[in-house]
Amino acid sequence: MKLLIKNGRIIDPANKIDDNLDILIEGGKISKVGKSIDVKAETVIDAAGKIVMPGIVDMHVHLREPGREDKETVFSGTMAAAKGGVTSVLCMPNTLPSLDSINIIKTLNDIIKKTANVDVFICGAITVGRAGKELVNISGLKKEGIIAISDDGASVDNDELMLKALKEAKKEKILVICHSENKALSGKGLVNRGFTSTRLGLRGISKESEYKRVSRDIKLAEESGASVHIAHVSCAESVEIIRKAKKKGLKVTGETAPHYFSLSEEDLLDYNTNMKINPPLRTKDDIAAIKQSLKDGTIDIIASDHAPHTENEKEIEFEYAEFGTVGLETELAVSITELINNEALTWQELVRKMSLNPAIALGIDKGTLGVNKDADIVVISPDKEWVVNKADFVSKSKNSAFIGRKLKGAVEYTIYRGKVIYKA
Amino acid sequence: MSLKQVFTKEEIERSITRISHEIIENNKGVKGLAIVGIRTRGYVLAERIAKVINNLYGTKLDVGALDITFYRDDLSLVAEQPVIHNTEIDFDIENKNIVLVDDVLYTGRTIRCALDALIDFGRPRTIQLAVLVDRGHRELPIRADYVGKNLPTSQKELVQVKLQEIDNEDSVMIEESQDDKEKDSKMGS
Amino acid sequence: MTKKKTAKWVHKDLLGLEYLSREDMELLLDTAESFREILDRKIKKVPALRGKTVVNLFYEPSTRTRVSFEVAGKRLSADVINIAVESSSVKKGETLNDTGRNIEALKADIIVVRHNCSGAASMLARNVNISVINAGDGWHEHPTQGLLDMFTLRKKTGKLEGLNVSIVGDIAHSRVARSNIWGLTKFGAKVTVCAPKLLIPPEIEKMGIKVTDNIDEALSGADAINVLRMQFERDDMKAFPTQLEYFKNFGVTEDRLKKAKKDIIVMHPGPINRGVEISSEVADGANSVILEQVTNGIAVRMAVLFWVSQARDKDIKNEVTH
Numbered sequence: 024m025k026l027l028i029k030n031g032r033i034i035d036p037a038n039k040i041d042d043n044l045d046i047l048i049e050g051g052k053i054s055k056v057g058k059s060i061d062v063k064a065e066t067v068i069d070a071a072g073k074i075v076m077p078g079i080v081d082m083h084v085h086l087r088e089p090g091r092e093d094k095e096t097v098f099s100g101t102m103a104a105a106k107g108g109v110t111s112v113l114c115m116p117n118t119l120p121s122l123d124s125i126n127i128i129k130t131l132n133d134i135i136k137k138t139a140n141v142d143v144f145i146c147g148a149i150t151v152g153r154a155g156k157e158l159v160n161i162s163g164l165k166k167e168g169i170i171a172i173s174d175d176g177a178s179v180d181n182d183e184l185m186l187k188a189l190k191e192a193k194k195e196k197i198l199v200i201c202h203s204e205n206k207a208l209s210g211k212g213l214v215n216r217g218f219t220s221t222r223l224g225l226r227g228i229s230k231e232s233e234y235k236r237v238s239r240d241i242k243l244a245e246e247s248g249a250s251v252h253i254a255h256v257s258c259a260e261s262v263e264i265i266r267k268a269k270k271k272g273l274k275v276t277g278e279t280a281p282h283y284f285s286l287s288e289e290d291l292l293d294y295n296t297n298m299k300i301n302p303p304l305r306t307k308d309d310i311a312a313i314k315q316s317l318k319d320g321t322i323d324i325i326a327s328d329h330a331p332h333t334e335n336e337k338e339i340e341f342e343y344a345e346f347g348t349v350g351l352e353t354e355l356a357v358s359i360t361e362l363i364n365n366e367a368l369t370w371q372e373l374v375r376k377m378s379l380n381p382a383i384a385l386g387i388d389k390g391t392l393g394v395n396k397d398a399d400i401v402v403i404s405p406d407k408e409w410v411v412n413k414a415d416f417v418s419k420s421k422n423s424a425f426i427g428r429k430l431k432g433a434v435e436y437t438i439y440r441g442k443v444i445y446k447a
Numbered sequence: 448m449s450l451k452q453v454f455t456k457e458e459i460e461r462s463i464t465r466i467s468h469e470i471i472e473n474n475k476g477v478k479g480l481a482i483v484g485i486r487t488r489g490y491v492l493a494e495r496i497a498k499v500i501n502n503l504y505g506t507k508l509d510v511g512a513l514d515i516t517f518y519r520d521d522l523s524l525v526a527e528q529p530v531i532h533n534t535e536i537d538f539d540i541e542n543k544n545i546v547l548v549d550d551v552l553y554t555g556r557t558i559r560c561a562l563d564a565l566i567d568f569g570r571p572r573t574i575q576l577a578v579l580v581d582r583g584h585r586e587l588p589i590r591a592d593y594v595g596k597n598l599p600t601s602q603k604e605l606v607q608v609k610l611q612e613i614d615n616e617d618s619v620m621i622e623e624s625q626d627d628k629e630k631d632s633k634m635g636s
Numbered sequence: 637m638t639k640k641k642t643a644k645w646v647h648k649d650l651l652g653l654e655y656l657s658r659e660d661m662e663l664l665l666d667t668a669e670s671f672r673e674i675l676d677r678k679i680k681k682v683p684a685l686r687g688k689t690v691v692n693l694f695y696e697p698s699t700r701t702r703v704s705f706e707v708a709g710k711r712l713s714a715d716v717i718n719i720a721v722e723s724s725s726v727k728k729g730e731t732l733n734d735t736g737r738n739i740e741a742l743k744a745d746i747i748v749v750r751h752n753c754s755g756a757a758s759m760l761a762r763n764v765n766i767s768v769i770n771a772g773d774g775w776h777e778h779p780t781q782g783l784l785d786m787f788t789l790r791k792k793t794g795k796l797e798g799l800n801v802s803i804v805g806d807i808a809h810s811r812v813a814r815s816n817i818w819g820l821t822k823f824g825a826k827v828t829v830c831a832p833k834l835l836i837p838p839e840i841e842k843m844g845i846k847v848t849d850n851i852d853e854a855l856s857g858a859d860a861i862n863v864l865r866m867q868f869e870r871d872d873m874k875a876f877p878t879q880l881e882y883f884k885n886f887g888v889t890e891d892r893l894k895k896a897k898k899d900i901i902v903m904h905p906g907p908i909n910r911g912v913e914i915s916s917e918v919a920d921g922a923n924s925v926i927l928e929q930v931t932n933g934i935a936v937r938m939a940v941l942f943w944v945s946q947a948r949d950k951d952i953k954n955e956v957t958h
Contacts, residue, residue, distance in 0.1 A: 216838055217838050217839050218838070218839035218840075218842045220837070220838065221837040221838055221839055221840050221842075221843075222654070222814075222843075223754055223755065223776060224754035224755075224773075224774050224775030224776035224777070224811060224814060225754050225755075225774075225775070225776075227838060293758060294754075294755030294758050294759060335731075338731075338733065339731055339732070339733070339759075340732060340751070340753035340755065340756050340759060341753060341754065341755045341756075341759070342753040342754070342755075342774070343753070514670065516670075516684075517670075517674075517682035517683070517684040517712075517942075518682060518683055518684070520683075522946060522949065523946075523949035523950065523952070523953050524953070528644055528645060528946070529946075531666070531667050531670050532670070533669065533670055533673060534670065534673055534674075535673070563683065564682075567677065567678075567679040567681065567682070568677060568678065568679070569678060
């Protein structure tokens with residue numbers, strides 16, 4: 024089965040390519056990249072005027088299975104991924120039960136094999152039940168195939184325990200992803216602590232609760248010699264701490280989500296629960312700082328933090344609503360709208376943040392359009408405008424912070440292992 | 448849109464004087480008499496009538512102002528937002544002969560409201576009605592006891608009353624309007 | 637001649653003073669004057685809301701506000717129904733939106749809702765077509781209290797613009813404070829809030845007000861002081877000094893008032909904690925308008941019910957003709 028993509032603008036930072044080229048795919052792999060490939064293929068895609076990039080590697084996705092299949096499943100989540108141009112997903116361990124035992128990893132791998140529409144990699148928990156008390160069997164879980172660990176949703180409060188985890192992870196050559204939050208400081212907070220929380224009459228989450236923990240996580244990483252990845256960075260202060268760490272030569276990668284460079288606390292003024300997120304939307308100044316950090320490389324990765332929740336958990340009083348927004352189907356368009364159109368990033372840089380860097384951080388062979396690599400490719404109309412409609416969402420849950428927003432940039436084709444799995 | 452004057456300043460003055468005399472005649476004097484004017488121009492006329500009577504008899508008649516907005520049953524039907532003025536009836540109407548005063552009597556609905564409002568203040572002995580202009584087209588069985596001028600009109604026409612105290616002139620005009628907005632704008636008095 | 641009310645009222649809900657213009661509030665205050673007069677009549681009733689149904693949906697216990705709305709509704713000849721929801725049933729049973737829709741299905745016209753969550757009234761208003769009046773949502777707003785406070789001030793002084801008003805108490809958790817701040821600043825009054833540092837919310841000076849933690853500073857030069865109720869039962873108050881300490885440092889006493897303007901107006905939304913935020917002498921003294929506030933509250937709530945009902949009727953009419 025041959026697939027030929029013609030006339031597209033190929034953005035492949037892994038091979039330093041930004042050029043109008045054709046791509047030939049055979050047997051699920053990229054077989055040729057070059058000018059005017061003249062080969063007969065069963066499927067031909069004319070990508071004139073389109074951008075062709077390696078499929079997005081989203082390293083922060085909550086698929087909710089096992090345990091909360093009412094919110095999302097591996098099947099529905101990966102369908103949503105396909106629609107969003109995402110061909111590799113790292114699923115987070117805050118499932119029920121958490122991904123903290125060999126058995127549960129086996130079970131999940133089985134589900135993935137049977138129902139996943141794209142590649143799903145597993146992030147195991149750091150502590151049993153993510154309770155922050157007892158480490159999981161890291162090497163055991165690694166043998167079952169996990170490629171990262173995190174207690175995402177929570178942070179390991181005990182410094183000693185976290186240090187131990189980092190040392191173990193270094194030994195096992197596995198990435199530690201930090202959800203940096205000091206719950207003692209953020210407490211029952213609901214939105215960013217500041218003028219908006221005062222106006223809305225809601226408890227605030229201080230930036231301190233994030234950046235102080237980022238500091239600690241980096242300090243412990245330095246002590247242990249392990250690589251550490253700071254998830255969903257939301258504020259300027261955290262960015263600054265990561266910047267300093269990188270200057271020191273520490274092995275730190277930073278990640279942010281599209282909502283942190285497009286929405287601010289002011290967008291919340293009508294108590295829209297789809298914008299209730301943890302970490303919370305911050306100020307316009309933080310948006311600027313995040314954009315700058317993407318430009319200067321302090322933040323290496325954009326990931327959606329796709330957090331599906333049912334209507335019953337979102338269409339209720341702000342105080343009681345769950346935190347999180349879905350993101351797989353909008354992350355590319357939001358990034359294009361906010362970063363490419365405002366010239367904060369070039370196409371090369373954007374593809375780096377969304378496809379190449381995540382693959383490198385996780386140590387997987389993705390995010391590249393090189394010959395003999397997996398044919399995971401996305402074809403985009405960069406200027407197509409569309410409005411985010413609740414009814415159009417493919418994911419099981421439709422709690423998007425972007426409903427009603429006009430975006431630029433739409434996925435036309437998502438190709439996974441050489442097959443078209445999504446067509447607009 | 449044509450404008451026709453139907454009542455001059457002098458005619459208005461004479462009517463008010465005549466009405467004032469008729470009130471005294473009908474009530475056999477000033478005992479137990481009080482005047483209540485419907486906001487806003489009815490109240491102006493009420494004060495004028497009271498002034499005439501006070502000058503003639505050396506009395507100090509009680510004059511009250513009634514805003515009937517809260518008694519209206521047609522607020523959802525009219526396009527314009529109602530303007531609410533204050534009601535000021537600071538005397539007891541119990542057992543009094545109340546003369547209600549309004550500028551234009553039309554459908555009778557305003558007066559119906561005014562009767563309801565007045566009765567919430569107490570039980571007068573009689574309620575009588577004095578109007579400057581009666582333009583016909585009654586929708587309720589209401590009639591005036593004292594009329595300044597009978598003015599046959601069509602429903603397409605608008606009757607504009609202007610009084611010195613509010614509009615800096617005294618006159619009554621008839622205006623021919625394009626549409627049926629007459630009903631809308633004044634609820635028909 | 638009498639005042640002319642000129643603002644065009646379009647709001648079928650009243651969710652907060654943040655969302656109203658100065659003209660909107662002026663219309664409400666002016667109308668409240670007319671309704672205030674009715675309260676002095678022998679028959680304290682007008683048929684303006686005859687046949688309409690007002691449902692008081694109170695998730696937090698309240699006698700004062702609920703009764704005030706009930707009296708206001710009845711004075712307008714509306715049928716008033718009271719639903720007191722036990723707060724535990726909120727979590728176990730029907731959601732607020734479902735309750736709202738059920739009330740709508742009963743063909744009620746107005747829901748007056750008090751809830752412990754900020755934003756609850758806004759959420760309810762998004763989910764039902766009938767009118768929603770916010771009688772207090774969490775720490776967010778208590779618009780009718782703000783309005784009646786301003787009505788009282790305006791009645792006493794004849795104006796709001798340029799007035800120096802101080803609000804003292806637990807500002808961080810006070811919906812009364814927020815509504816007052818929104819309302820007063822829109823009218824050009826000068827507002828100062830006073831509380832121990834722990835109870836001042838972040839960046840509140842951005843609302844265009846002064847902030848102090850010194851009660852004497854708040855009282856000096858003030859034309860009015862609004863004393864808020866101190867709640868010591870809440871969880872995050874455990875770190876706070878005792879009631880006696882609070883009274884010593886922030887209590888409004890006769891001695892403190894001596895240093896203020898002689899005719900300073902003393903207000904309190906009630907219920908008062910004698911000897912905690914205010915002394916009995918001051919609460920019952922000549923400067924206090926606390927009881928007038930209660931009476932004015934009914935007139936103000938009548939005005940709110942009246943106008944909200946008007947807007948809803950217009951909406952219905954427009955729906956029918958289109």
